[in-house]
Amino acid sequence: MLNKTRIKVRGYHLDLFQHVNNARYLEFMEEGRWAFFDEFFDxxxxxxxxxxxxxxxxxxxxxxxxxxxxxxxxxxxxxxxxNRSVTMKQTIVNVQTDDIVVEADVTYVCVSKAAKAAIPFPDDFRQKVELSIASLK
Incomplete structure (x- = not known):
């Protein structure tokens, strides 16, 4: 599964040099991840x-x-x-020029709140992620 989320650059995203501040890209990617999760999870x-x-x-x-x-x-x-981690690829593309602006790999770990420790992913989640990865190959 590939999620595509669009964001228009606003004035408050800019830095002193009048281009998007590098820290804003982390926020853009987080928005993309939440949109992905909205689609991925039931x-x-x-x-x-x-x-x-x-x-x-x-x-x-x-x-x-x-x-x-x-x-x-x-x-x-x-x-x-x-076993306990999953990695996402996130690419930010300028829609008008097709230029790649940012590429990132984001790694998560599955943590039990009760145990306060990393644990293996549940089988149902693992299967769903593996199907998602396979669908893009």
């Missing part, structure tokens, strides 16, 4: 479980700048499944 039941999914690593590469008024598309999908 309901908000996953938020009521004993499990949480903290981000433990973001590896981000800035490729080109974005400016006021640009329309950006945040593309989000799973790429790798581990």
């Amino acid at each position: 309901s908000n039941d996953w938020m009521q479980q004993d499990l949480v999914w903290p981000v433990v690593n973001i590896n981000i590469n800035f490729k080109s700048e974005a400016n006021f008024g640009d329309l950006l598309e945040v593309q989000t999908h799973y790429t790798k499944m581990g």
